[in-house]
Amino acid sequence: MTNKYSITLLPGDGIGPEIMAVTVDVLKVIAQQCDLEFSFQEALIGGAAIDATDTPLPTETIEKCRQSDAVLLAAIGGYKWDNLPREKRPETGLLGIRAALGLFANLRPATILPQLIDASSLKKEVVEGVDIMVVRELTGGIYFGQPKGIFTSETGEKRGINTMAYTVSEIDRIAKVAFETAQKRKGKLCSVDKANVLDVSQLWRDRLNAMASQYPDVELTHMYVDNAAMQLVRNPKQFDTIVTGNLFGDILSDAAAMLTGSIGMLPSASLGSDRPGLFEPVHGSAPDIAGQDKANPLAQVLSAAMMLRYGLNEPLAADKIEQAVLKVLDLGYRTGDIMSEGCQAVGCQG
Amino acid sequence: MTNKYSITLLPGDGIGPEIMAVTVDVLKVIAQQCDLEFSFQEALIGGAAIDATDTPLPTETIEKCRQSDAVLLAAIGGYKWDNLPREKRPETGLLGIRAALGLFANLRPATILPQLIDASSLKKEVVEGVDIMVVRELTGGIYFGQPKGIFTSETGEKRGINTMAYTVSEIDRIAKVAFETAQKRKGKLCSVDKANVLDVSQLWRDRLNAMASQYPDVELTHMYVDNAAMQLVRNPKQFDTIVTGNLFGDILSDAAAMLTGSIGMLPSASLGSDRPGLFEPVHGSAPDIAGQDKANPLAQVLSAAMMLRYGLNEPLAADKIEQAVLKVLDLGYRTGDIMSEGCQAVGCQG
Numbered sequence: 001m002t003n004k005y006s007i008t009l010l011p012g013d014g015i016g017p018e019i020m021a022v023t024v025d026v027l028k029v030i031a032q033q034c035d036l037e038f039s040f041q042e043a044l045i046g047g048a049a050i051d052a053t054d055t056p057l058p059t060e061t062i063e064k065c066r067q068s069d070a071v072l073l074a075a076i077g078g079y080k081w082d083n084l085p086r087e088k089r090p091e092t093g094l095l096g097i098r099a100a101l102g103l104f105a106n107l108r109p110a111t112i113l114p115q116l117i118d119a120s121s122l123k124k125e126v127v128e129g130v131d132i133m134v135v136r137e138l139t140g141g142i143y144f145g146q147p148k149g150i151f152t153s154e155t156g157e158k159r160g161i162n163t164m165a166y167t168v169s170e171i172d173r174i175a176k177v178a179f180e181t182a183q184k185r186k187g188k189l190c191s192v193d194k195a196n197v198l199d200v201s202q203l204w205r206d207r208l209n210a211m212a213s214q215y216p217d218v219e220l221t222h223m224y225v226d227n228a229a230m231q232l233v234r235n236p237k238q239f240d241t242i243v244t245g246n247l248f249g250d251i252l253s254d255a256a257a258m259l260t261g262s263i264g265m266l267p268s269a270s271l272g273s274d275r276p277g278l279f280e281p282v283h284g285s286a287p288d289i290a291g292q293d294k295a296n297p298l299a300q301v302l303s304a305a306m307m308l309r310y311g312l313n314e315p316l317a318a319d320k321i322e323q324a325v326l327k328v329l330d331l332g333y334r335t336g337d338i339m340s341e342g343c344q345a346v347g348c349q350g
Numbered sequence: 351m352t353n354k355y356s357i358t359l360l361p362g363d364g365i366g367p368e369i370m371a372v373t374v375d376v377l378k379v380i381a382q383q384c385d386l387e388f389s390f391q392e393a394l395i396g397g398a399a400i401d402a403t404d405t406p407l408p409t410e411t412i413e414k415c416r417q418s419d420a421v422l423l424a425a426i427g428g429y430k431w432d433n434l435p436r437e438k439r440p441e442t443g444l445l446g447i448r449a450a451l452g453l454f455a456n457l458r459p460a461t462i463l464p465q466l467i468d469a470s471s472l473k474k475e476v477v478e479g480v481d482i483m484v485v486r487e488l489t490g491g492i493y494f495g496q497p498k499g500i501f502t503s504e505t506g507e508k509r510g511i512n513t514m515a516y517t518v519s520e521i522d523r524i525a526k527v528a529f530e531t532a533q534k535r536k537g538k539l540c541s542v543d544k545a546n547v548l549d550v551s552q553l554w555r556d557r558l559n560a561m562a563s564q565y566p567d568v569e570l571t572h573m574y575v576d577n578a579a580m581q582l583v584r585n586p587k588q589f590d591t592i593v594t595g596n597l598f599g600d601i602l603s604d605a606a607a608m609l610t611g612s613i614g615m616l617p618s619a620s621l622g623s624d625r626p627g628l629f630e631p632v633h634g635s636a637p638d639i640a641g642q643d644k645a646n647p648l649a650q651v652l653s654a655a656m657m658l659r660y661g662l663n664e665p666l667a668a669d670k671i672e673q674a675v676l677k678v679l680d681l682g683y684r685t686g687d688i689m690s691e692g693c694q695a696v697g698c699q700g
C-alpha cells in the first residue's frame with residue numbers, strides 16, 4: 001500500500017524558491033525509494049504574497065495549508081518589504097500561518113555535526129557532541145498577547161505596549177510535548193523562564209513542576225533565561241531538551257543554532273494538535289545571495305526530513321534523507337557558507 | 351582640597367561580604383593615593399535583610415542610599431530564600447532599590463582581557479579584542495509594566511500576565527545615555543529590539559531613529575534580539591555599544607559577559623539622572639563557595655572603579671584601580687575561577 005500525502009509548498013522569498021526546488025527533487029526520489037506518493041501544491045506567503053495580492057498571507061494560502069497533510073515553508077522577508085506597515089510585513093504572514101494552523105509547538109534542534117565542527121566559533125572541546133532540542137511555545141506569549149499597540153496617554157505621550165501572557169492550558173500542552181520529547185531523547189528537560197521577575201514565568205514554572213510527576217523518567221530542571229543564555233555559551237553540552245516560551249525560545253534557539261556555526265544546516269518543525277504541521281529551515285531568506293545558485297539547501301532538505309518524521313510519521317523516509325545529507329558532507333561537498341579547506345565547492349543545485 | 355564622598359555599602363549575601371571587604375580595603379588605599387575621603391556606611395539588602403527584618407529592602411536602606419553619593423552593592427540571593435513568595439525574595443530587593451533610586455541606565459561592559467583570553471569558550475581569534483558596552487534600560491519594560499500578576503478567568507483558568515511597556519520619555523532618556531556612551535567609545539551604536547513582532551519595539555526603534563540626527567558622529571544600526579544573540583556568538587567583534595530594553599538587556603548582557611569566560615571579572619554601573627548611582631558585579635552571590643576565601647573579588651573591585659568613573663567623576667582614581675587589577679593579573683595571581691597553568695593560586699583576600 002502506497003501512503004499518499006498532499007503537501008503545500010510555501011517557497012516565499014529570497015533563496016526560498018531555489019532551496020525549495022532542490023528539496024522537492026529530494027522528496028521525489030524518496031517517494032520512489034520508500035513507496036510514498038506526494039502531491040505538491042504551491043501557495044504564496046510573505047513578500048511574494050504581498051507583491052501578488054497585497055497581503056502577506058492570502059486566505060487561499062491558509063485554505064490550501066489546512067487541506068494538506070503537511071506544509072513545507074522555505075523563508076520569508078527581504079529589504080524590499082522592511083518598511084511597510086506591520087500588517088503588510090512578511091513576518092506577519094509567518095505569524096499568521098502559525099496562528100491559523102494552531103502550531104503551538106516549535107521544535108528546533110541544534111546539533112553539531114562532526115563534519116562541520118570547525119565552523120563553530122566555539123572551541124572544539126566545548127561544542128563536540130552538542131545535541132540540543134529547543135521546544136519553543138509558538139502561538140502564545142508576548143507574540144500574541146493583548147492588549148498591544150502604541151497608545152497616546154492623557155498627557156499626550158506615546159506608550160508602546162505588548163502583553164506576555166500564558167494560560168494554564170497553553171502551558172500544559174507545550175509542557176506535554178516537551179516532556180515527551182525529552183523522554184525520546186536523554187530524559188533531561190530544562191525549562192527556561194524568568195520566574196524571579198515575571199508572574200507569567202512563575203505560573204509557567206508551577207505548571208511544569210506540577211506535571212513532572214507524570215514523567216518520572218524525565219529529570220526536570222529550571223533555569224533563568226539570562227543564565228541560560230550564558231550557559232549555552234559556557235557549556236552547551238549540559239543541555240538535552242529545553243522548553244520555553246515564545247520570546248525566550250526565539251532568542252535561545254537562535255543562540256543554540258549559532259553554536260553549530262552552520263545555521264544553513266538547521267531545520268525546524270512547528271506542530272499543532274493535528275495535521276498539518278509546518279516545517280521550515282531556521283535560517284532566513286538571504287536576499288543578498290538569492291538567485292545565484294549559492295544557497296545551502298540542506299536546512300530545507302532536513303526540514304523535509306522533519307516533516308516526514310514529525311508531520312507524516314514516516315521515520316524510515318526521514319532517516320534516509322538525513323543519511324543522504326550526512327553522506328553529501330562526508331563526500332566533502334560544501335556550499336559557500338560551510339566551505340572549508342580540502343572540500344569541494346558546490347552550488348545550491350549541487 | 352580633599353573630595354569627600356559618602357558611600358553606602360550593600361554587602362548582601364553569599365560571597366558578598368568577603369568581596370566587599372576586599373574592595374573597601376582597595377578604596378582606602380586609593381583614597382590615600384588620590385587625596386580622597388570616603389565615609390562608608392553599611393546597609394541591609396536581599397537575603398541578609400530578609401533574615402534580619404523580614405523584608406528584602408528595608409526603608410532604612412533606601413534612606414541611607416538616597417543620602418549617599420554612591421552605592422556599592424555586592425551580590426544578593428541564595429537557595430535559602432528561593433522558595434519565599436515574590437515580595438520576600440532577595441531579587442525583589444534589588445529591583446526595589448533600582449526603582450527607588452531611579453537607576454534607569456545600566457552599563458555592562460564585556461571586555462576580553464588578553465591575560466584571560468584562554469578562559470573563553472570561544473576561539474581566540476573570535477574573541478580577541480572584544481570590547482562591548484551594553485547599555486540596558488533598567489527601570490522600565492516588562493520588569494515593571496502594569497498590569498501584571500496571575501489572574502483567574504471567568505472559566506476558572508489561571509493566566510499569568512506581564513506587560514512590556516515603554517513611553518517615549520523612558521526611551522529617549524536611555525537613548526541619550528547610549529548615544530553619549532557610544533560617542534566616548536568607537537561611535538557605533540547597535541539598538542536591539544524585536545520590532546518585527548512587538549509594538550513596543552517599534553516605538554523604541556522609531557525614537558532611536560528620531561534621535562540619531564542629534565548625534566551625527568554616532569553610527570546607529572538596529573538588530574533583532576534573536577539575531578543579536580546569534581551575532582554575539584558568531585562574531586562579537588562587530589559590536590561596540592549596544593542599547594536595549596530591560597529584558598533583552600538582561601539576556602544579552604549575560605551572553606556578552608560569558609564570551610569573556612570570566613564573569614568573576616565583570617563590573618556594572620546603574621545610573622539615574624542624579625547621584626547616587628549603584629555599582630555591582632555582574633556575577634551572583636555564589637552561596638556554594640561563600641565564606642571559604644575562594645571568591646574572585648575583582649569584579650567587585652572593578653565595580654568600585656566604575657563607581658569612581660561614572661558615579662563620582664574621579665577618573666584618575668578609577669584608572670588607578672583598573673591598572674592595579676591588570677597588574678595583579680600580569681603578575682600571575684589567580685583565584686580558582688580564572689586559574690590556569692603556570693599561574694599562582696590565591697584566595698579572595700589575596
Ligand SMILES: CC(C)[C@H](C(=O)O)[C@@H](O)C(=O)O
Pocket residue numbers: 091094095250546547576
Ligand atoms: C521572523 C520572525 C517573526 C520569527 C519569530 O520571531 O518567531 C523568526 O525569528 C523565527 O524565529 O521564526
Ligand SMILES: CC(C)[C@H](C(=O)O)[C@@H](O)C(=O)O
Pocket residue numbers: 196197226441444445600
Ligand atoms: C536578579 C535579577 C532580578 C537581575 C535582573 O534580572 O535584572 C539580574 O539578573 C541582573 O541582571 O541584575
